[in-house]
Amino acid sequence: MKHDLKLTSGSVQQVVNDLNAGWRNEVVRALGMDSNTFQMAQGTLGLQSADSSGLFLMADSVPPQSTTAYYDPSGKNKRSSAYNQMLHAMLPSTSSGLRAALGDQYSNWIAYRNADTSDLSQLELFKKWASRRLDPNQETAAITAFKKTLSDPLNVALSNYVDKNFYMTFTDDSGKSFTLPSYSCTIDAATKAINTGGSASIDYDSTTASTSSNGTMVSGSASGFYDIFSASAGGSFEQLNQTAASSAFTIKGTIGKYATVVSDAAEWYDGSMVSRAYNGKNDNTIWDPNSNMGTWDSFFGANGSLARRMSSLLVVSEYDLVVTSKATYSQADFQQIKAQASFGIWPFFSASASATHTETYTLNEDGSLSVRYQLNKGLIAIWGATIQNAPN
Template identity: 70%
Template sequence: MKDEITAANSNVQQIIDDMNAGWRNEVAKALGLDMNTFQIAQGTVGLQSTDSSGLFLMADAVPPKSVAAYYDPSGKNKRSSAYNQMLHAMLPSTSSGLKAALGDQYASWIAYRNADTSDLSQMDLFKKWADRNLDPGKQAAALTAFKAALSDPLNMALDNFIDDMFYTSFVTSAGKSYKLPTYSCEIDRAKEAINTGASAEIDYNSTTASTKSNGTTVSGSASGFYEIFSGSIDGSFEKLNKLATSSAFSIKGQIGKFATIACNAADWYDGAMVSRGYNAKDDNSIWDPNSNVGDWSSFFESDGSLARRVSQLVLVSDYELTVTSHATYSQEDFTQIKTGASFGVWPFFSAKTEATHTETFTHNEDGTLSVVYKLDKGLIQIWGATIQDAPN
């Protein structure tokens, strides 16, 4: 019996994987996006804020290798953090003078630098290390050598990463200040892009949609991707998920406005440093062999933290879409879905407290289930991203 249940669940998952790929392909076709680089998003994908913070968090997410991804910016790995780790795993290119000045203690300095999590400049950090580790007679020569090394591109990149000039400050609803690395996808640019955007018709049918995934993984990174119905209350939709996948799904309607917006990082990020690392696999003159913060594989292998980045966000506004499950539901089924599926019905999952769209459930005369999703004019959601591979 257990094996039968496992097989049934696996079949449901495969069907939903195919639906995810088909839905991604329908959106890409309708919006004229590149099938090879477009990744559809699910999750809390409203802008989530009246400022640029929601956009910056999405731009700073590390996307998986998948045609679909669950985006919860508060929980995603951060591109900026991965980039900072990469810098700390690398060696300067002009370090011969400093090596000579420090001798056997050069490795100690590199280890100290790599372990640092402060906002000190490289000069101030080196002074702090020198005060603790060098006798006064050796400090002067070491400081002179380090000043000469400050123009090294790696040291400049490390200093730029902590420069407040390249960060934007925000305030939480509780009045707490915080800062995020700045990206070009600011809120005013998003509004301008949507206001001048185009419209599109959506006509998806799970029985005819292409499930081609261009070699990338179809499954998402959250449980919602393997479900038709998702809720916050106790109770399982396992039976209803199986029922839903036994028949076709369709999504029809119109998107009033859609647009893309570029997500270029400010100068806290140095693309030349990423290229330097990417092109130096197994080169211990560039990668610190003693580093414990990462190496080429952890950053640039298929699942590496810098293997892909978000280059554009795909924005939508002013839509009304009807999602119909063509299975036959009882009144009891319908009531359970309407009251329990508080996170939504595939493919529009979003916690109610975060959702910017409205949803209306209907139990149709033929027993099928329809949900009308509506996003008003002036509201914007992020429906996906254009993904670029390293070292771009």
């Protein structure tokens, strides 16, 4: 890979694109991933805690159309939220009786349903709306009609989406609780997969690495992150990023264990509803033309919120890897990077509070910079995912 010694911000981005593409291809080769469907992951979701929350957050992320993606749980669209919006953009298949019972109030009910953010069941929600909007006689008839629609797959899906049995509550380091939709990729499943997983050697050199890409994702693309050094808010490494990008990189070492773990959604998600929506692109008996929750294109277009999903996650453990930047650094450069690169250096970015690996910085005799990353046995990192296109 050739570098322009007078790099601009844009050309640094292109260098990082090439570095990401080459590193992703090395992981595909060494760990036997499918180059047509594998997406490399970077960011705070790549290094997780000892519970299932990090795995669930990763599985619930909407993967961009790229071979490498930067993941941050605070900044990513959520698959579960997009799925909920899709349900609210659809019509039941057995709504004719309810339409007749509500008359001109039907559109008001749909608007009320779509604006709801509670965890009420569909019947509870409808009763709440009816008691406010309908006179007693019409309310009774409307509730009777609505009960006949409860077995409709859409209403079942809407009720399952808010069913607390399909969610899990976690507690963060500050003691604050948060709830996430459940997936099959629990920490127990990941640990079991890792314990019977394989091992691999890594030998990446950016000067000889292939930057070509196959499959359904954008060749050599990095979504959302283009730096080589990363600091917390306010930190700047513009000149050092250009220095690093002007020379080669190597990554060498071993991965003690790696495996894939299936990331299927729990029963809050109904794949048949997604298929119904996907296959009914221009069908106004499926899509509500009066809904403002989204359209077929916003869900299933090239950049749609449900156009792709993660079908499995690549997890690794017990790795010992040395990343070396072949550029020449001064002692002052080294001290700045060591003190301020709190999110790490390419390609192992992570918020320092989320990191479970150790980092050891070394300024080599020839002026190059090496960072040794070690993840101990019993700890698990997420390195990527197998991506499937809708409606799978």
